[in-house]
Amino acid sequence: MSALATTTTTNNAEEAKPKLSEPIVRRLWAMAHRVVEPRSLGWALRKWSAFNECVVAYELREKRIALTIDDVPSEVGLMERMLDVLCEHGVRATLFVVEEFAAEPERREVLRRALAQGHELANHLVRDESPANYSPAEFSEALERCDRLIASLDPGWSEHRPKWYRPPHGFMNEYMKGHLKEKGYVAALADVFPLDTEVRSVDWLVDFVKSHVKPGSIVLLHAPDVRDAKNGKHHKRQNNIQVLQQLIPDLKAMGFEISTLTDLHHAFHRTQQEDQLELLANPLEDADDDRDDVDALVTLPDDDLGDVPVNADSNHRTSALL
């Protein structure tokens, strides 16, 4: 039987409990970030071929970041509350859809509302599980199933370039990399993940994001309630609605513009074009004084997938990080 055969989940599934106590998890996560920031880790991961076309963050001067929410859609009422908060603050986000979570028509309706509100949908396969054991055929089928769902909701989907994919559980391999590229996808990881899958404290989650966010960051949060494909357990993350309620005004007060991944991607391209025009206007007289600026001038990217920054020469610091 295919690993993707439909599973049944029950509404009264047992609530999942975090494996470690929360204070320990928080301390370990903060400590790990003191040792190495995910952006620097991104540079290291570039050496690992399966990941070398993923995006972790963009190098940007402008204080713009992307808000991404995984494991969408949740239970309808909670999703609507989350969308209300985003709407109230005028924020558009990238929502990574798990195809099986949108089985009920009411949930697909919530996704339509999200699109109408200006959010973009993106591919997070069929289930909230690691695809590490998927055969190539199973991976292709899972990508395609979620792609078909999004196409049925978003009339502009087939023209969308790049289409965004978030690897469930961060798993990538060579086959996935090649197949994603062929299908017009770019895999996006994130450089600011407050571990909201384990931590419930709203204040801690808000502070974590605020203290790690930088221009060009990709912030990852999760939908308010998630069912585990393996054991049907419920991960209740309603606290994330409150996190967004507190976090968005704080980030704005810090001067950050919050946008979708596509907007962040375009902002990066715009900056590249401006830098290139500036170089043409002021040829290299002061190049030796400022090697960084020279390094920043890589090939002028267009809007087609072939020129997305992830494909830029990895020696250039303007390439999107890992």
Ligand SMILES: [Zn+2]
């Ligand atoms: Zn997920």
